[in-house]
Amino acid sequence: MTVKTIRQALHEALEQEMRRDPRVVVIGEDVSGGAGTGGGRDAAGGVLGVTKGLIKEFGEARVIDTPITESAIMGAAAGAAVTGLRPVAELMFSDFLGVCFDQIFNQAAKFRYMFGGKARTPLVIRTMIGAGRSAAAQHSQSPYHIFTSVPGLKVVVPSNAYDAKGLLIQAIRDDDPVVFCEHKLMYDLKTEVPDEAYVIPFGEANVVRDGDDVTVVALARMVHYAAEAAETLAAEGIECEIIDPRTTSPLDEDTILESVERTGRLVVVDEATPRCGMATDIAALVADRAFQFLKAPVRRVTAPHTPVPFAPSLEKLYIPDPERIAAAVRAVYGYGR
Amino acid sequence: MTVKTIRQALHEALEQEMRRDPRVVVIGEDVSGGAGTGGGRDAAGGVLGVTKGLIKEFGEARVIDTPITESAIMGAAAGAAVTGLRPVAELMFSDFLGVCFDQIFNQAAKFRYMFGGKARTPLVIRTMIGAGRSAAAQHSQSPYHIFTSVPGLKVVVPSNAYDAKGLLIQAIRDDDPVVFCEHKLMYDLKTEVPDEAYVIPFGEANVVRDGDDVTVVALARMVHYAAEAAETLAAEGIECEIIDPRTTSPLDEDTILESVERTGRLVVVDEATPRCGMATDIAALVADRAFQFLKAPVRRVTAPHTPVPFAPSLEKLYIPDPERIAAAVRAVYGYGR
Amino acid sequence: MLDQSRRGPTNEGGYVVQLNREALIQAWRVMTTIRRFEERVQDEFSKGHIPGFVHLYAGQEASAVGVCTELGPHDYIASTHRGHGHSIAKGCDVTGMMAELFGKQDGLCAGKGGSMHIADLDRGMLGANGIVGGGPPLVVGAALTAKTLGTGTVAVSFTGDGGSNQGTTFEAMNLAVVLQLPAIFIFENNGYGEYTGASYAVGSRDIAGRAAGFGLPAVKVSGDDFFAVHEAAREAVERARAGGGPSVIEVDTCRFYGHHSGDAQLYRGKDEVKGLREDRDCLKHFRRRVTEAGLLDHAELDAVEAEVAGLIERAVAMAQAADIPAPEALLTDVYVSY
Amino acid sequence: MLDQSRRGPTNEGGYVVQLNREALIQAWRVMTTIRRFEERVQDEFSKGHIPGFVHLYAGQEASAVGVCTELGPHDYIASTHRGHGHSIAKGCDVTGMMAELFGKQDGLCAGKGGSMHIADLDRGMLGANGIVGGGPPLVVGAALTAKTLGTGTVAVSFTGDGGSNQGTTFEAMNLAVVLQLPAIFIFENNGYGEYTGASYAVGSRDIAGRAAGFGLPAVKVSGDDFFAVHEAAREAVERARAGGGPSVIEVDTCRFYGHHSGDAQLYRGKDEVKGLREDRDCLKHFRRRVTEAGLLDHAELDAVEAEVAGLIERAVAMAQAADIPAPEALLTDVYVSY
Ligand SMILES: Cc1ncc(C[n+]2csc(CCOP(=O)(O)OP(=O)(O)O)c2C)c(N)n1
Ligand SMILES: Cc1ncc(C[n+]2csc(CCOP(=O)(O)OP(=O)(O)O)c2C)c(N)n1
Ligand SMILES: [Mg+2]
Ligand SMILES: [Mg+2]
Secondary structure: OEEEEHHHHHHHHHHHHHHHOOOEEEEEOOOOOOOOOOOOOOOOOOOOOOOOOHHHHHOOOOEEEOOOOHHHHHHHHHHHHOOOOEEEEEEEEHHHHHHOHHHHHHHHOOHHHHOOOOOOOOOEEEEEEOOOOOOOOOOOOOOHHHHHOOOOOEEEOOOOHHHHHHHHHHHHHOOOOEEEEEEOOOOOOEEEEOOOOOOOOOOOOEEEEOOOOEEEEEOOOHHHHHHHHHHHHHHOOOOEEEEEOOEEEOOOHHHHHHHHHHHOOEEEEEOOOOOOOHHHHHHHHHHHHOHHHOOOOOEEEEOOOOOOOOOHHHHHHHOOOHHHHHHHHHHHHHOOO | OEEEEHHHHHHHHHHHHHHHOOOEEEEEOOOOOOOOOOOOOOOOOOOOOOOOOHHHHHOOOOEEEOOOOHHHHHHHHHHHHOOOOEEEEEEEEHHHHHHOHHHHHHHHOOHHHHOOOOOOOOOEEEEEEOOOOOOOOOOOOOOHHHHHOOOOOEEEOOOOHHHHHHHHHHHHHOOOOEEEEEEOOOOOOEEEEOOOOOOOOOOOOEEEEOOOOEEEEEOOOHHHHHHHHHHHHHHOOOOEEEEEOOEEEOOOHHHHHHHHHHHOOEEEEEOOOOOOOHHHHHHHHHHHHOHHHOOOOOEEEEOOOOOOOOOHHHHHHHOOOHHHHHHHHHHHHHOOO | OOOHHHEOOHHHOOHHHHEOHHHHHHHHHHHHHHHHHHHHHHHHHHOOOOOOOOOOOOOOHHHHHHHHOOOOOOOEEEOOOOOHHHHHHOOOOHHHHHHHHOOOOOOOOOOOOOHHHOOEHHHOEOOOOOOOOOHHHHHHHHHHHHHHHOOOOOEEEEEEOOHHHOHHHHHHHHHHHHOOOOEEEEEEEOOEEOOEEHHHHOOOOOHHHHHHOOOOOEEEEEOOOHHHHHHHHHHHHHHHHOOOOOEEEEEEOOOOOOOOOOOOOOOOOOOHHHHHHHHOOHHHHHHHHHHHOOOOOHHHHHHHHHHHHHHHHHHHHHHHHOOOOOHHHHHOOOOOOO | OOOHHHEOOHHHOOHHHHEOHHHHHHHHHHHHHHHHHHHHHHHHHHOOOOOOOOOOOOOOHHHHHHHHOOOOOOOEEEOOOOOHHHHHHOOOOHHHHHHHHOOOOOOOOOOOOOHHHOOEHHHOEOOOOOOOOOHHHHHHHHHHHHHHHOOOOOEEEEEEOOHHHOHHHHHHHHHHHHOOOOEEEEEEEOOEEOOEEHHHHOOOOOHHHHHHOOOOOEEEEEOOOHHHHHHHHHHHHHHHHOOOOOEEEEEEOOOOOOOOOOOOOOOOOOOHHHHHHHHOOHHHHHHHHHHHOOOOOHHHHHHHHHHHHHHHHHHHHHHHHOOOOOHHHHOOOOOOOO
C-alpha cells in the first residue's frame, strides 16, 4: 500500500490489466506519441501522461496512436470490442464527444439491445472532464449527464486515486461499454492505493462522511469541495453526510435514498451545467422515492446555464465552490426550523 | 383561419418567412430532392414532405440539397448564420445528432459567449423525434434533453399545428440557434391555423386543460396522451391541469410552479428516456422551488432506460400511454388522502 | 478462411473459372435467395405484414455475393440500412431474418432490431446500420482485432454512394491506411442516395478515384457482372490477408425498387427501372455467362431457383407463425450486467 | 475586396512583384507583428501572466500573411487553436488580442474566449477553434452566404496537417465542391499534429494529393516562401471570386515552438528547431528576397520591426493594466434574448 496520484493509479490499472489480458489495447491520439517523428515513440503518453511508458512494454500493436479522427477511433474501438478485443479508447477531452458521439451512443451503446442480446461490447472510453484550467468553452465541460442518459452506457466519475484504480480495472473487465471520466484538475491528487489489482463494483456509492443533518451528494471534484464545506458547517453544528456515487450509471439509488430518509434534507453538487443534468436526476429521484421523508426543498449547486468562460476571474465564479455549497446546506438545514 | 396539419403549418411558416426575408434559406438532405437525377427536382421535399414545393418558388439558391454530410450541413448553417443568412437546416432524424453534434453544441451554441457577445447565430435546426413507427433504435429517439442541457441553444417541442407554425416563425426570426423538434407521428395532426404569419414567444407554456387536483406537465405527443388520460380521470372525479411547455429552453418555470402551488401534486410525462431528461429537470425544479406546496411525490412517466425496440409489440410498451399516465396521476392524487 | 478446394484449376485461366462448379452454384443460390427474399419482403410489406421501413437490395446482388464468396465464416462485414443482401451473402439464416422483419421473438435479433439492425456476430455479420457511414469505422475495428490477434481474417464494409460522402467513412479509410489493416471498403454506387443522384452528391469524378487519393488501391467494377466484382474482391482479400493493407472497390450497380418500400420514385427517369431490369440484371447476366461458357446449364440453375422459392416460402410461413417477443424482452439485453 | 491599387504594374511580370512596395511593406509588417507577438506571448506565458493554453504560430507567418494579403475586410477566415497569426493577418487588433489572452475585459472577446476562441466578426475573423476540424464546415457556410447574397467575397479555412484527417474537414471539401462555393481550404502542414508526425497520421502521400481527389484544384507550396504562398492564394482567390469554386492549398511549413507553450518537445529530432530557425525562417527568407530583388532595403525593414516592437510593448502594457471582466459578465452573452 503506497500513496499514489490518480495519474499513477490509472497507469497502474492499465498496466496490470494489459499484462493480465492480451486482448486489452489502448488506442487514441498520442497515447504514446512521437509516431513518425525524429524524437521517437512515447514522446507523450497521453496529454497528461497517464499512458506514458505503456508502449515500451506492450508495443505499438497494443498502444495504438491514431490520427486526429475521433469518429474512427471510437468506431474502431467499438468494432474491435464486439470482435474480440477489450479496447481502452481515449477521447482526450470529453468536449470532443460532438465529433464522435454516434459511434458511442448509436453504435456501441445499442449493439446488445438491437442485436437481441447477442453482442458484448467490452469498451472503455477514457475521457477528461472539468473546468478550472482556463481551458475555455471547448475544453472544460463535464458532459457526463449526456452519457448517463444513454441506455447501454455505464458512466464512471471517480474522485480519488483509490477509486480511480479500482473503477478503471472494473471498467476494463466489464462486458459493457463504459465512459470513464477523469477530472483534469485531479491527476495529481494522492491517496493510498494498493499495489495489486482490485475492482470496485459499479453502482456502489462511497459515503465519504457521515452526518445526520443534511445529505450532500457530490460528483468528482465536487466531492472535495463538499468535504471542505462540511468542515466549516460542522464547526457551526451542521453535520453533513457526503455521498460520492462514483458511478452515475448505474447509480446507487439506495444509498442516496436511505441517507435522505435519515436526514430529510438534500443538496446535490455538480460541476456541470444545470439543465437535464445529474443534479436534476438525483433531485428527481429523491422527490419521487423519498418524498415522505423530505423536510426541505432539494437544492442543487451547479454551474450556471452558460458556456465555461476563459477569464480565470469568471471561471472561478462559474465553478461551484465550498462557500456556495455551505450556503445551500445552511438554507436547507434551516428550512422550517 | 382554416384547419391545417402540422406538415402544412410548418410548410406555410417556411414559405411565408422565405417570402418575407431573402436571407432565409433551407438546407439539408433531400429538402427538395431529385438533384442530379432523371426525375428532376422537388422529388421529395423532405422525407415527410414539409419542404415540398419550396424550390419551385425560391430556387436552388435558397432550397439547398446536400450530400449525406450532417457535420458539413450543420457547420455550413452555423457559418452562414454568423455571416448574414438565416438558415433553416434539416437534421432529418434527431438520432443523427451523433454525427454532427459538435457544430451544434460547441460551435453554433457557443459563438456568442466565446466571442464576448459579438456574434449572432440566427440558425434553426428542424429535426424529427419520436417513437411509434417501428423505426427502431436509431430512428426513434427524442434527445431534446441533450439539446436543452446546452447553454446557448433554444429548444422547441410543439404539440399541435397552431403552435408549430407560430413557434417555427419565431424560431426563424429569433437571433439565437434553435433546435425545432417535430414528432414523426404528428405531421398529419390537424388544428385551426391562421393563414397569416404570427409568432408564439418562446418560454410561454400553454395550459391545455385547467384542473385543481393534479398538475400534469407533458411534452410533444405526450400532451395528447395526457389529455386522454385526463378525460378518463375527470370521469373519476380527478381534475388534471395539463401544461404543455412548448419550449424546453427557455422553460416557462412560472406557469409550472404556479400550477403546483395550487394542486400540490405533479406528474411529468416525457416520451424520452428517464435519466437526466426533461422529466427529471421539471421534477427537480418543483422539488426545489415549490417544495412547500407539494403534497405528494413527484412522479415521472417516461420511456424505460432502454433503446427503442423494433417489434411493435415491444414499442407499444416502451412509449408512455394514457393508462400509465392515468395510473401515475391516481397514485399522486391518492397520496396522503 | 476461404476454402481453397472451392477454387477451379488455375491453369484454366481467365477469372470466370476462378470458381469451380460448386462455388458457382452456391453463388447462384445466394444471389437468387437475395432476389426472392427481397421480392417477397416487398410483397409482405405492401400487405402490411412488415412494420417499419425496409430498404430492398434487389438489383445489387452481385456486389454482396461477389465479395462474400471470398469471405469465410470468421471474416467480418458491416452493412447499411440496405442490409438484407449482405446478411444473406454472409450466411445469416433467412428464416431468422424474415422473422426479424416481422418483429418476432424467433428473429435473428429477437425482434428488437428489425430490418435496419439485422446482425449475426456468429456469422461475422456486424450489423445493418441505421446510420449512414456508421459501418466503416466499425470495420476498422474488426480489422484491428484481426491484426492484433493475428487471426488472418479480414473485415469488409459495404457502403453506398451516399455514405461515401460521410466524414466517418473518410476517417475510416485514412485510419485503415495508417494502421495498414486488413479492411476492405466496398462502395455500392447505385446512383442514388435516397432521392438524390450520386452524380450530384459525390463532388469528385467518382468514388474510387477520390478514395485512391487516401493512399490505398481503389478499383471500379461493374456490379452487373458477378465475376468482375468477385475478381476485384479476390485481389483485395488476398492483399489484406497477406498483410498488404486496405483496399477500396467501387461497384457500379443499380437498385430495382425505391429507396425504401413505398417510395414513389419521382426522381427516376421515365421507364428507368424497366430499362435497368432488362439490361442491368446481374442475375440474368450471371445465367448468361455461366451457361454460354458451359459451366452450368439452365436446368441446374432452375433447380436452384425452385429450391430457393421453397426456402423463402417456408421462411415467411415460419415468420408469420412465430410468437411476438415476451413483454419482459423490453427491458432485457440493455447491459450484460447492471 | 482586394484593393487593386496595391498591385504592382503587371508588365513587370514574375510573381515577386505582383505586390507593390506598400503591399510588400505591409506584408513584412504583419509577418513581423505575428513573430514578435508570439515571442512575447511565449515570454508572458512562461512568466505565468497568461492563463490556460497557448499555441504559437511563430515559423508559419508566411502562410497566414501570404493568404490574407489577398483578402479584403469582408472576406472571411476560420482558424484553429493556433489562431494568433491568422487573426493578426486578418486585421484583428493586436492590443485587443493581447488583452484577451490575459483574460481582460478589454479583450477582443471581453475575456470570455481566450487564445483558443479569438474572433472578430467585424474583421471577417470567424474564430480560432478549440475543435480540430471545426473550422472548415463554418467556412463552407461563410462561402454559402457569399454565393447566396452575391457579395463577391470568399471564405478561407486554415487547418493543420492533423486537422486534414478529421471527417468534418473532408465533408466540408466535398460540400464546397458540390455547391461550387467560393471557399478555400488552406492546410498548414507543419509536420506535426500535437506530438505525432504528419507522415504517420496522413495516410496518403500528401494532403494536397488527397484533396485533389475530391475534385478541386489543389496545390502544394513552400511556407518558407511568402511569395509562393501568396501566388497560390492569388490564383485560388481569383478563381473563387470569379465563380470558379473551391480550391486547396497545402503549405509546407514549420513551427518554431512546441505544440503549446510548455511542450517538452520530446518528439523533435536533435537540434531540429535550431535547424528550422536557421534554414526555414520565412521572415529571413522574405527579407533576403525583397532586398536582393531591390524591392525594399534593410533600413526600411528594420524601421518596420522597430515600429512593431513598440506596438507589442504597448499592447502588453495595456493588457496588463486592463480590468478583469465584471462578475456579471459570467451570465451575459449566452443568448441575444432568453
Ligand atoms: C447519418 C444519416 N444521415 C441520413 C440518413 C437517412 N438516410 C438513410 S439511407 C440514406 C441514403 C443512403 O444512400 P446510399 O449510401 O447511396 O445507400 P443506398 O440507399 O443507395 O443503398 C439516407 C440519406 C441516415 N440514416 N443516417
Ligand atoms: C476534435 C479534437 N481532437 C483533438 C484535439 C486536441 N488537439 C488540439 S490541437 C491538436 C493537434 C492539431 O494538429 P494540426 O491540425 O496539425 O495543427 P497544429 O497544431 O500543427 O497547428 C490536437 C490533437 C482537439 N482540440 N479537437
Ligand atoms: Mg446509393
Ligand atoms: Mg500540424
